[in-house]
Amino acid sequence: MSLVEKAFLGSLMKENYLMKDTIITPNQLVEVRHQQLMMQMLELHQSGKGVDLITLSTLPNLAYFGGISYLNELLAHADIDKFGEIEDLILEEWKEREKRNILTIAAKDNWEISKVITHLDKINHVKMNDHSSITEALHRMYEAPWIEKEEEKIATSGLRELDKITGGFQNGELTILAARPSMGKTDVMLHFAKEVGWAGYLPIIFSLEMPEKLLTTRLIASTGKYNRIKLRNPQKLLSESHKARWASVIGKLNETYIQIFDQAGQTIAQMRAKIRKLMHQYPNRQPVIFIDYLTLIRPQQLHYVNSHHQVSEISQNLKTVAKDFECPVICLAQLNRSVEARANKRPVMSDIRESGSVEQDADVIIFLYREKYYDKASKDSSIEFIVAKNRNGPTGKIDVEYNEYTGRIWEETTGK
Amino acid sequence: MQVKELYYDCLITEEAILAHYIHHLLQEGKLSLEDDIAAINLEQANHEKVAEMIERNVLGIHRVRVYSLKKSKKCFVFIFAYSEKDAIHYFIQTFRSRPMNCIEYPLDFEFVRGKGTISFWELRREYEEFPAVAGYYVKN
Numbered sequence: 001m002s003l004v005e006k007a008f009l010g011s012l013m014k015e016n017y018l019m020k021d022t023i024i025t026p027n028q029l030v031e032v033r034h035q036q037l038m039m040q041m042l043e044l045h046q047s048g049k050g051v052d053l054i055t056l057s058t059l060p061n062l063a064y065f066g067g068i069s070y071l072n073e074l075l076a077h078a079d080i081d082k083f084g085e086i087e088d089l090i091l092e093e094w095k096e097r098e099k100r101n102i103l104t105i106a107a108k109d110n111w112e113i114s115k116v117i118t119h120l121d122k123i124n125h126v127k128m129n130d131h132s133s134i135t136e137a138l139h140r141m142y143e144a145p146w147i148e149k150e151e152e153k154i155a156t157s158g159l160r161e162l163d164k165i166t167g168g169f170q171n172g173e174l175t176i177l178a179a180r181p182s183m184g185k186t187d188v189m190l191h192f193a194k195e196v197g198w199a200g201y202l203p204i205i206f207s208l209e210m211p212e213k214l215l216t217t218r219l220i221a222s223t224g225k226y227n228r229i230k231l232r233n234p235q236k237l238l239s240e241s242h243k244a245r246w247a248s249v250i251g252k253l254n255e256t257y258i259q260i261f262d263q264a265g266q267t268i269a270q271m272r273a274k275i276r277k278l279m280h281q282y283p284n285r286q287p288v289i290f291i292d293y294l295t296l297i298r299p300q301q302l303h304y305v306n307s308h309h310q311v312s313e314i315s316q317n318l319k320t321v322a323k324d325f326e327c328p329v330i331c332l333a334q335l336n337r338s339v340e341a342r343a344n345k346r347p348v349m350s351d352i353r354e355s356g357s358v359e360q361d362a363d364v365i366i367f368l369y370r371e372k373y374y375d376k377a378s379k380d381s382s383i384e385f386i387v388a389k390n391r392n393g394p395t396g397k398i399d400v401e402y403n404e405y406t407g408r409i410w411e412e413t414t415g416k
Numbered sequence: 417m418q419v420k421e422l423y424y425d426c427l428i429t430e431e432a433i434l435a436h437y438i439h440h441l442l443q444e445g446k447l448s449l450e451d452d453i454a455a456i457n458l459e460q461a462n463h464e465k466v467a468e469m470i471e472r473n474v475l476g477i478h479r480v481r482v483y484s485l486k487k488s489k490k491c492f493v494f495i496f497a498y499s500e501k502d503a504i505h506y507f508i509q510t511f512r513s514r515p516m517n518c519i520e521y522p523l524d525f526e527f528v529r530g531k532g533t534i535s536f537w538e539l540r541r542e543y544e545e546f547p548a549v550a551g552y553y554v555k556n
Contacts, residue, residue, distance in 0.1 A: 052424075054420065069477050
């Protein structure tokens with residue numbers, strides 16, 4: 001009995017949306033009973049019914065599938081977080097079986113070498129959808145000069161100058177936003193999240209550091225221009241005019257569709273499962289993923305000795321998340337203390353903690369720098385965005401206004 | 417509570433008799449999944465038919481139970497099995513002796529394993545085939 005298949009079918013029963021997602025077809029399962037069960041489940045799903053114990057209990061040939069007890073057992077094995085791995089295992093096993101099958105027949109019938117190779121190649125093609133030949137690619141480009149370009153929806157950062165440099169957050173790209181503690185990273189992240197939300201995207205925030213309640217307060221403060229300190233006791237500290245705006249601020253924020261997960265120490269696999277679920281809940285909105293912050297992500301394996309390995313594993317995984325889901329990923333990161341030792345405290349790439357792999361994997365690296373952070377007497381309230389790396393465009397820096405009391409960020413030209 | 421939830425609970429906890437009753441009433445159209453459970457009237461059911469369904473085990477509920485079998489004065493063996501007979505048979509096969517007694521335990525029974533508590537329900541999920549030995553208990 002294959003445990004992987006049990007886990008696979010159990011997961012399908014538990015979360016029906018996986019049925020649309022999965023790359024496995026029924027005939028790739030070993031057990032005939034499992035094959036049939038999966039076919040039944042797919043049929044039920046296609047006819048718009050939910051697939052759970054209740055609907056499955058109406059199957060006429062329930063006894064053949066082992067009855068409710070067996071289905072219960074399948075459910076017990078379900079593991080949504082590891083669904084990707086489960087699929088891979090099944091696929092691997094299937095390939096192995098097919099390979100043996102082909103080789104046996106080939107030996108028996110004395111196939112030609114080329115025939116064996118083509119047959120074996122076919123198995124490998126199952127998961128290959130990343131191929132496009134230059135002919136096809138050129139075909140798409142052929143008429144480009146004569147066709148008026150449709151305005152592409154971009155995941156805007158809400159800052160025009162920054163968008164000019166980066167072109168907004170691009171699909172499949174990993175952006176690292178790094179700064180010293182309390183420089184304003186989380187405020188900038190929330191600003192981005194709000195802006196992409198209003199632009200019609202689905203911002204998903206994984207806040208490993210701050211609880212959801214604090215984030216919500218910050219969002220309200222920056223949107224409604226309230227002083228954050230006052231929100232500790234809004235009933236007492238807010239003025240009447242503040243209160244009059246309250247409802248409209250909440251209404252405006254609600255339009256962003258921001259989704260927050262604030263469980264501490266999440267792994268990338270858990271995040272993937274959550275993202276996938278949300279993508280099915282909001283099929284019309286493309287996700288933009290925010291993670292606060294990099295080193296708090298729990299690695300799959302614990303490398304106790306070398307934190308460098310941990311970070312490189314995580315940053316690679318973040319890049320794959322961006323590519324697999326075809327969406328932008330924005331991850332916050334901390335800087336190490338070497339910045340403080342320099343005369344010019346503007347950060348450079350090597351200042352990112354455990355930087356080596358992060359520098360490679362990120363497509364865009366943005367640093368934040370505030371004059372006022374170091375010089376308390378300074379009147380300069382602006383925050384500097386330093387684009388230190390940009391794989392598909394220029395680098396540069398821009399200044400925007402920042403109110404450290406409300407956490408609001410805005411550009412001079414766009415007005416207050 | 418809706419019928420749907422109760423039915424689901426029955427299926428999960430493998431309460432064969434109630435599950436078959438609800439299944440029957442749903443089939444006959446005398447009940448719908450969205451009804452409140454107050455609407456369940458078992459008198460409406462055709463008892464003979466349900467009895468036959470349970471006999472044939474239409475829903476395929478094979479409830480695994482847990483039994484405590486006394487091995488010696490101080491040692492007890494817990495065995496997962498479909499019936500008492502199975503459990504005793506398995507005991508004899510494994511230990512080459514007859515148990516001193518055999519008592520069914522509730523599956524919800526919780527005990528300490530490692531750093532946490534676990535119930536027989538959860539423990540059962542770790543087994544593939546039944547009957548199987550769940551564990552031992554030695555009295556001090």
